[in-house]
Amino acid sequence: MSIANRASEITLPPVNPGCANLLEFLCLQFPRIPADIWQQRFAEGKIHWFGGEVLSADTPFSPSRRLCYYREVRTEPKIPFCEQLVYQDEHILVACKPHFLPVTPGGDYVNECLLERLKQQHQLPDLVAVHRLDRETAGLVLFSKQPASRAAYYQLFASGQIQKTYQAVAALPQGQAVGAEPQLKPGQEWLVENRLEKSEPKFLMQQVAGEVNARSQIRLLDIEQQLGLFQLTPFTGKTHQLRVHMLGLGLPLLHDKYYPNLLPKQALDFSEPLQLLAKSLSFTDPISGKPQQFCSERQLQSWPHRPAECKSD
Numbered sequence: 001m002s003i004a005n006r007a008s009e010i011t012l013p014p015v016n017p018g019c020a021n022l023l024e025f026l027c028l029q030f031p032r033i034p035a036d037i038w039q040q041r042f043a044e045g046k047i048h049w050f051g052g053e054v055l056s057a058d059t060p061f062s063p064s065r066r067l068c069y070y071r072e073v074r075t076e077p078k079i080p081f082c083e084q085l086v087y088q089d090e091h092i093l094v095a096c097k098p099h100f101l102p103v104t105p106g107g108d109y110v111n112e113c114l115l116e117r118l119k120q121q122h123q124l125p126d127l128v129a130v131h132r133l134d135r136e137t138a139g140l141v142l143f144s145k146q147p148a149s150r151a152a153y154y155q156l157f158a159s160g161q162i163q164k165t166y167q168a169v170a171a172l173p174q175g176q177a178v179g180a181e182p183q184l185k186p187g188q189e190w191l192v193e194n195r196l197e198k199s200e201p202k203f204l205m206q207q208v209a210g211e212v213n214a215r216s217q218i219r220l221l222d223i224e225q226q227l228g229l230f231q232l233t234p235f236t237g238k239t240h241q242l243r244v245h246m247l248g249l250g251l252p253l254l255h256d257k258y259y260p261n262l263l264p265k266q267a268l269d270f271s272e273p274l275q276l277l278a279k280s281l282s283f284t285d286p287i288s289g290k291p292q293q294f295c296s297e298r299q300l301q302s303w304p305h306r307p308a309e310c311k312s313d
Helices: 022-029 035-043 114-122 147-158 241-248
Strands: 008-011 066-069 084-088 092-097 138-144 163-171 189-198 205-208 214-224 227-234 276-284 291-295
Touching (some): 022 035, 205 241, 214 241, 227 241
Antiparallel strands (some): 008 066, 189 214
């Protein structure tokens, strides 16, 4: 059994949903966790108010109070790859995460995540991720170190004032074979604009009719054998946006376990990481007013030679 080093928080709703006590509320909130598990956690002192007061299963429901609990999983996967510290100052930290490592706790992961690793290694208890990357995606993640300045960095993403570029490798269509007239050529670009909504299962996304809510610029950088190296620039931040937009062009990302077909859940195969890398971040620092640009030195393993370095175009 693996238990989180730090508590997760949940704010109780302002109106009691009909729960006589906290045990009933937690069973209602997390229906997949059996009541006896919650009872055991109460008995072991693993559930408390935000201020530290330890609670019991029959503690009455208290509207709008912050409840703390510790996530547990039977077996937590260990990711045998290291993150890279790219930059830090008084307010922010930028790190490059490897494939397979989640940014924050979730699912089968409670301590094995980028956030927890950085907190422990750099003694930064107030560290918070300002944005997210999929667990399967490698690359740059921006963190806030101080609560006082945190809102300014969140606002960069909310207002679209941060520029992100990705690199990706995709298998080219069969007509791209050696000796055939090439369908795709380096320098070719696409502007993809459509509407993405949740599909089934709910963690998948699909293109639907309606007002545009997802925009990406895609550029083919190079071709080698039957592979293409692409630069992807998202202008919006929908879940799986780049993966779905590449799929829509008939260019699904190499080793994608979700698109075009959802593969059954299986043991991690570290030999086939999703070929998607968050390569660069650039923005005007809201505190100092200075331009900031960061570029990952990490490379996609399926590309046969080192691609061009980041450019600020």
